[in-house]
Amino acid sequence: MRLRRIEAVRFGALEGVTVGDLSDTLTVVHGPNEAGKSTLIALVRAVLYGFQGARSKEPIYVPLAGGSRVGRLVFEDESGQWVVERQEGRKRGVVTVRALRGPDRPDLLEEMKRGVDENAYRVVFGFGLDEMAKIEEARKDGDAVSGALYAASAGLRVRPEDIRELLERQQNELYKRQGRTQAINQSLEALSEVRKRIREAKEAGQRFADDRQRLDDLVREHESLKSEAEQAQRATQRISFDLQRASAALERAGSLAKAEEEVETERADFLAQAASIEVDERLSAAADAVESLAHRLPAVAQAAQDSERLKERARAAAAEFERVCASAGLEAEVVRSVAADGPLAVSVRAALEDVTRLEAQLAARREALQRAEAEAERARAVAARALEPAGLDAVATLQDLDRILADVDVGEDVAAPPRERILAIVMVALGLFTFFVGGLWLKETVSLAAGPIAAAVGLLAYLRQRRAGGMAMTGPEGSRRRRLIDIARSAVLGRDAAEAEAERARIEVGSAESALNARKEILARDLAAHGLPRDLDASQAVAALDAVRQAQRHDAEAQTAAQEADRLAAGVAAFVEEARSVVGDAGFARPVESFDDAASALSVLVERLKELRERTERLRETQAQVAQLDARAAELRRQREEAEAQAREVLEGYEQAYASVDGLRALLEDARRVEADLLARKEQVAAEISRLDERLRSLGSDEEAAQARLDEAALVRRIEEAAEEYVVLALGVRLLAAAQERYERERQPDVVKDAQRIFRSITDDRYEAVVVPIGSGRIEVYDRRAAVKDSGTLSKGTAEALYLALRLGLIGRLDGVGPGLPVLIDDVLANFDPERLDGALQAIAGLSRKRQVVYFTCHEDVAARLASAGPPDTVRIELPERR
Amino acid sequence: MSRTVRFVHAADLHLGAPFKGVAADDEQVRHALVEAPYRALGAIVDLCVRERVDFLVIAGDVYNSAERPIRPQLALMDAARALEDVGVRIFVAHGNHDPAADAPALVGLPGNVHVFAHARVDRVVVERDGEPLCAVYGRSLGRRDVKDNLARSFSREPGDALAVGVLHANVGARAGYDDYAPCSASDLAAAGMDYWALGHIHEPGVVSETPWAVYAGAPQGMDPTQTGERGCYLVTAEPGHVSAEFVPLASLIWDARTVELGEADTLDVVEDRIAETCAFVSRAWGRPSIVRLTLTGRGEAHAALSAAGAQGELLARVRERALGLDPWVWVDRISDRTAPAIDLEAVRQGADLAADIVRIADELLADPDAARAAIESLVEPLSSKLRQAGIDAVAALDPVSVVERARDRVLDAVLAKEGL
Structure with a gap:
């Protein structure tokens, strides 16, 4: 890693100043005094480690142009280029690392100055x-x-001194020979205190023994006192009990005696009260009879009323009977003798039905007769018109015609009987049948009359037809004549038939009339036989029988009512009689002649009886109370004697001096005093026992000693742990010193x-x-x-x-x-003489071959000589003079 | 009449013992610690009542100290009364912690208690229905440092159907325990007992089965070194046959666990690992437990634990979490034995200060005696001060561990300064 550029954005007198590109080996930065060389070195240090604060003794390089301090360093290696910028901010400024090229390396600064x-x-x-x-x-x-x-x-x-200082500080926090606040020193002091507590707890053992002896003595004394106190208490209780018993018994006896007196007084009052109550003995004796009559009185009153009402009803029914008889025109005796609902009634109802039926039948036959007669009249007219051409009058008969015809038709004879003959024969047979079967055999009155009539009519018809059969003629005239005769014959036959029919109808009407009359006669005989008028038709007979029945009902009702009224009246009379007797027995001087008298007398007696009962009840109650008072007085007497005996029994158990309630009271006071003294002493002893017991329990619980021993164990543990830590630290210091010494040596x-x-x-x-x-x-x-x-x-x-x-x-x-830090040297050769300067420059140039060196100088000579002494890639940078 | 004898063999109750080496800041834990020996005694009584034994044998060190504080005496008296009510006798031998000669009797014991003499062997015949059942031989320690072989003074009398010997002694010169009343298994065998009820060694265990010689162990662990189950023995004996069954009784279990932090890199992960261990301890014992934890492993957790105040904060947090378990666990101590996440070998091969530190530590580790001497000379003023307080903390330290910790501590500081 190499420092490639130094950028003073704002730092002291420098603003927007950049120094670079710096060489990988030696860079000589030449500039006049005040060009900012020292400021640049300070800037590099500030970007690496932070700006100096306002209170620092070091220069803080406040920007002359104002604003916050900002500086940048550009580092570079084979993998990239990064800007490390520090901007004035919290603490000593905020650092950001930004990659200009290559990967992000946020920890670059820490890596470089590791x-x-x-x-x-x-x-x-x-x-x-x-x-x-x-x-x-x-x-x-x-x-x-x-x-x-x-x-x-x-x-x-x-710095080994730093480590040693740290370890020794920790060591000193644990123990110092004369220290007081160190952990071990404090624990030792606490241990001393705890052991003092343990010693004290041990000494408690002897106190325990003494206290225990004392406790045993006290317990014995307490037991003794307890026994004595119990005896005293029992004596006190006994005396107190006896006193209470005796006092209570005597008091009870006094109370009972007083109660006895009160009972006697009350008893006398009740006796006087009983004596003042009067009782009617006769009324009392008749009480049941009076009550019985009084109880029956409403029923008897009702019977009297009913008797009157029945009598009235009997009178009304008799009057109605008379009226019905008169209305029916019948004698009362007849009415009473007729059995309206017996055979007569049956016969009348049958007669009514027969008559009605026969009358209807008669009417129907009369109507049929009228029609037959009309037909016969028409047939006669027809026959007259038919007979006239035959030269016959209208009354010609068949026989006339037959003779004529026989004249006409010689030798012709009638071979077969005509239909009319057969009909006449049937009618004869029917009449005979009706007569014999209906009349004789079945006793049918109508049949007796109608049968012979029918038979006679049939026979007559048959004879007519026989006679008419001889009037026949023969030849053309005969034929014509025969034809006329035949026509006339037909007409005559028609006429005869119609007349026969009319005749037959007439016979039937006569028959019906005979039957009707016969039936009415039968009815008349029945009515007469029962004393009723025989001229009554069937309907009248029915109405008469209804009237008889109605009259008979009224008659019966009148008789029944009269009988019941008599029976009730007899009962009332008996009651009145009985009442009279009872009233007399009850000593009530009042005449009893009627039911009203009886009722009135009984009413009075009932009221008197009620009063009698009330007095009797009062008397009985009074007597009962007297009896109760007698019993109570006896009981009070018994109780009083018993209480007095109890008191005597209690008192006799004591000496003569105390054999009284007052004596017992005095004795009880003495006993209580003794008991109280014993209890007080016992309480004192118990309290002392309790205190001792508490103290012994406290000692015996060993709590203090146990806690102290636990504290001791804990303190020893802490001391041991702290001592171990102390030893470790001490040995650590020793190891560090030995290592330092070895390094110095080796x-x-x-x-x-x-x-x-x-x-x-x-x-x-x-x-x-x-x-x-x-x-x-x-x-x-x-x-x-x-x-x-x-x-x-x-x-x-x-x-x-x-x-x-x-x-x-x-x-x-x-x-x-x-590894990333260049060596920045600020004109340190100023005091070197020329000979030493050369050697120093050679030494610096030699160092630059191992580590990047940036040398700042204001001396041209030094700059030139150092640049020439440096490696081939030495860079010289001129700083302009600042204005 | 049955000739079978049943008795409970207990020892080393150490009533009134302080719990050494524990710093219980929590009230619940303190209470449990104080009560634990008494609960153990109560459990022994309950066992006797429940099993309807003929007698109870306590083979020494009933009390933790010769002074015999008050509560322990009262506790024994209460236990004796409870057993007297159900007709169980108690045979007590004194041990080196409560020698017979130094026994101030603050509390009288009921008649069912027989305390063995120290000048001779006592023989007491236990009867059942008026018939001799078993002879109990016993001898107390008269003083703390009895160096005589007391086992040799025991001799079974002819005619004893069963013979039980009671002695507080170190059989076979057991390391880690004072060699009081020393004897050997053959000495015990020579006495002719059917069963030796021994006391003094706090770990329960059978010394021999011919004859039966058994250490009941302490019924309640008394310090962090007495980890695991503790209790007493329920013995069933009849002529020619003896069996002994260990019965766990401790109400409080001491435990020690190592927590391998491995890849754990932050304190919260460390805390979770510790919490898991505590939960395991809670489940495993099913009773309140006091556990010491040693954190091991090389990794980033070391740096996290080395931060100022980190371990104190961690301890407070895991204690709170462990106390919330049911049953609770008290984290007595967390020992940081983690190593920094650096390659010691690589450091050792370097040419800087750290390399010199590692190499110098190596030299000390190669010679622990020299290391101990160096350590003692370094902290002599503190050692002297602690000795005055009866604490020999420095001498008890393991020089190897101290050197390793010191090395790591300095390396931690150096590396922290370097920003690594």
């Missing part, structure tokens, strides 16, 4: 006359010089050897040796005469040559330390 702190840098890498002078000022203090040298020679990584000579070579070169061998005695902190030089000189006795120029030689020797041995 192992070199600011002070080491100032001493070894970036120094000018000021730093030389400071070493000069400090060289009287051998440690400072040797320390700086050792720090550098040990690799500049660490490695420092290499540095000194290089310094010696350079010093000899600078002084042109006027001084031959440089020696740093081990552990002395001094630097000694030997001249040609082997005279030894301490660095403190050298001239200023020689001393500066020595320190330069030592620096160059050191830097030459620092291969891995501060």
